[in-house]
Amino acid sequence: MSESTLEQLCKIYTELNTEDINILKKVESTLNIYADLSNANMYIDCKMNENDHAIVVAEAFPSTSDSVYEKSVVGKFVFESFEPGVFYSYRGGKKSLISQAVTQDGRIVEQSVVPIKNGSHQIIGVLIQEKEMSQQSLVRSEQQKYSFGQETLGTMLGDDMGKIPIISSLLMETLLLTDNKNNLIYANPVGVKFITEMSQTDEIQHKNLVELLPFLKQVYDSKEDVFVFDMTLDRKNLVIKKVRLRNKEQHGETLLIIQDITELRTKEKELMMKSYLIQEVHHRVKNNLQTVASLLRLQMRKGSPEESKAYFEDTLNRIYSISSVYELILANEDADDDDVNIIELTRKVCSTLVLNELHKNISLIIQSNGNRILTSSRKAVSIALIINELVQNSLKHAFPEDILGEIIVEFHSNKDFLELHIFDNGVGMKKPRTSLGLEIVHNLVVNDLNGEFQYLPEDVGTHAVIAFPVSPEVVIYYEKENIDS
Incomplete structure (x- = not known):
């Protein structure tokens, strides 16, 4: 019998064994029932074995309404920055409820996440329920959260794209918004500085962002609605996050968040170099102790008086004791841990x-x-x-x-x-x-x-x-x- 998509994805991208995969298959067999019962989309996500991301291995949609997604998301990677509830449930083994989560294609949904466990109580996946929120629901939700100051809050968060939002002005990350033709329609102050420095031009408003910054072409060429990309450019280390927005008010607009982590990477290299140096010191101390021990043993063999050999042996044991400390440190897989x-x-x-x-x-x-x-x-x-x-x-x-x-x-x-x-x-x-x-x-x-x-x-x-x-x-x-x- 041919393998299901869930089996294939789990074998390629996860470390789950056959017994765990069979448990997930049983859960998958009930997804359609639960999707119709709750009138919501149902998904199963699993942690990947080579990185900190997750992958969608199964999905089901209610037969009575349209899907939250325009196309299947099975096989799509899931990033923690966009779906924190998934990773919260994985780490804590608890249910996660997020009233306004962002889907893989930028829609606002109510999201519930529960862990799926095997017979040994190990978390092997998470079951996700997503229900799209209407504009009326969003308004009611916001009104329930905040009892006053709605207009002030809207100005702060930047409801009016003609004004520079206060919150985005305070962000250290570059925040860019482009229309469906990739023309720049908003940039926060950090973003303006970033673009003018990288493009060597001050004429950036309503200009094609890919023409201004050609290195972003692969980001825009990606068909993924949610995309995270690490890039090294002109000695800069950048993390680029793309979210394609899709709703009635926004037609194909793309939000870019660019974080400059050059200083962080530099610190990491410095710490790594420090760790190597510390390890090298430990190696040299251990080797020097062994050299001293070898010299003492040589002296014992070269005609030392019989009554003095006991003192040599005592000294050798003390040297071996100190050397044992450094042998254990060097055997530690964590180079930073002594x-x-x-x-x-x-x-x-x-x-x-x-x-x-x-x-x-x-x-x-x-x-x-x-x-x-x-x-x-x-x-x-x-x-x-x-x-x-x-x-x-x-x-x-x-x-x-x-x-x-x-x-x-x-x-x-x-x-x-x-x-x-x-x-x-x-x-x-x-x-x-x-x-x-x-x-x-x-x-x-x-x-x-x-x-x-x-x-x-x-x-x-x-x-x-x-x-x-x-x-x-x-x-x-x-x-x-x-x-x-």
């Missing part, structure tokens, strides 16, 4: 330490307690070093050789504080001894994290706790109910 997932960082640091102690039978357990914790790269370096020192202490001193052991790293949180618990089931210690490692931990916790560090008494093993406040640099996402908080 936040580090502390849970992933802990796994990375601890796994390196355990691998370096292959002769010991140690089980390492990391529990997030349902948290996903992100922090800035600055704090991440401090946390990596703290975890390195405390886990390394357990590996060195808690378990004599050939004894099975367990080290647990846990994260507990509430809205104000984050706690890091590291405990083992080793031989324990009566009193913490002063060492370089514990000095590093204490200084980092107090000075960098503004927190507290202590050992808690345990019957078996040792239990270290670091507590520090949640801040804009430390963000906690609760993936499930945190019963350990």
Whole structure:
């Protein structure tokens, strides 16, 4: 059996699977009934997979009245700037009601939009009902919205095209109106400046706009009644929106809205360049750390005294801990984001330490307690070093050789504080001894994290706790109910 138009469009332009498409086909089969029942046009729109637009995949018209559109719109692209209700329903999963929406060919309609969901409650499309508003309905609608000042409001919005409307004069966008022969019949002040600069002439009134600005020819040649076009011209980046107006008072008039986004594009390029530079810095820091680690390993092999090798290993572990932070940042797909997932960082640091102690039978357990914790790269370096020192202490001193052991790293949180618990089931210690490692931990916790560090008494093993406040640099996402908080 041949595929329907809806199936073909969905397979070409969307990421919907066969099950989702079948749901849409069932909805499509009822469109004619609902169109007759409501005396309105019915449509199904779906989001496209390669951009932020939507596409009309099905339509139905009431048999008792004329269609809102002069021709079929199936296969037409839908832009958010013209039909915000469609995208509102897609994002929020809620019904959208717009009393005065603009159709694909410039008509004023009442529009209702409801999301269509699959069995997993995912939005796979939207169902749209459109009913054209008569002039009397428009007047009544406006009178219901505004209780006074109708004439003043009309002047502001520019009902009289012989005068320059106040609102359009304040717009930063170019606003142009041409007749059915493409002659310019209105331009706001920004538009006048734009045309005179681009055409190098002051004689623009009632002149053919395509002759004044030849680059607009492809916009006017497009048969689409609603058209959005990006263009780069003379180092200018422009977004051109065209709406062809069709009603009894306006015969083939075309409204153009031209937005100069050159400055925005320049800022985007600057931000992109900044992101590349930051990424390059991260690469160089990581590479430099690896170079230092390589030099230390080389020194260890070239006859360093046996008693000094332990100090080299401690230093190497600290370097690896810092390097882990930059490896996670560089693995992030978002080049602008230098936040580090502390849970992933802990796994990375601890796994390196355990691998370096292959002769010991140690089980390492990391529990997030349902948290996903992100922090800035600055704090991440401090946390990596703290975890390195405390886990390394357990590996060195808690378990004599050939004894099975367990080290647990846990994260507990509430809205104000984050706690890091590291405990083992080793031989324990009566009193913490002063060492370089514990000095590093204490200084980092107090000075960098503004927190507290202590050992808690345990019957078996040792239990270290670091507590520090949640801040804009430390963000906690609760993936499930945190019963350990």
